[in-house]
Amino acid sequence: xxxxxxxxxxxxxxxxxxxxxxxxxxxxxxxxxxxxxxxxxxxxxxxxxxxxxxxxxxxxxxxxxxxxxxxxxxxxxxxxxxxxxxxxxxxxxxxxxxxxxxxxxxxxxxxxxxxxxxxxxxxxxxxxxxxxxxxxxxxx
Numbered sequence: 001x002x003x004x005x006x007x008x009x010x011x012x013x014x015x016x017x018x019x020x021x022x023x024x025x026x027x028x029x030x031x032x033x034x035x036x037x038x039x040x041x042x043x044x045x046x047x048x049x050x051x052x053x054x055x056x057x058x059x060x061x062x063x064x065x066x067x068x069x070x071x072x073x074x075x076x077x078x079x080x081x082x083x084x085x086x087x088x089x090x091x092x093x094x095x096x097x098x099x100x101x102x103x104x105x106x107x108x109x110x111x112x113x114x115x116x117x118x119x120x121x122x123x124x125x126x127x128x129x130x131x132x133x134x135x136x137x138x139x140x
Contacts, residue, residue: 004085080095
């Protein structure tokens with residue numbers, strides 16, 4: 001399960017995991033479509049209690065930025081898999097693992113600092129899912 005071909009496949013899995021948050025948060029930019037983003041943030045700040053409202057315009061603006069960054073990052077990982085991996089599989093693997101680890105550290109630190117410790121726990125699950133077998137170099 002640690003072949004280059006499987007790593008290339010898993011890069012697409014990671015791209016979908018990261019990129020899938022983009023459209024969700026984009027929907028949070030408009031009150032009429034904000035419920036998926038609001039529910040996602042409510043879930044990430046466990047427990048689900050309705051405390052996240054998406055009523056503030058600055059929250060919706062931040063959601064637009066976040067959605068754009070996450071979609072772009074997911075597309076970049078997909079493109080690395082499609083266009084670069086065959087030429088530099090170890091470099092692509094290391095770049096994606098490093099990027100995901102950097103996200104994990106800063107996002108989790110920010111979650112703890114903002115009083116949203118449950119998100120730091122959820123981040124462990126997202127990190128493990130997105131990185132999967134990419135933690136280790138391919139064997140072939």
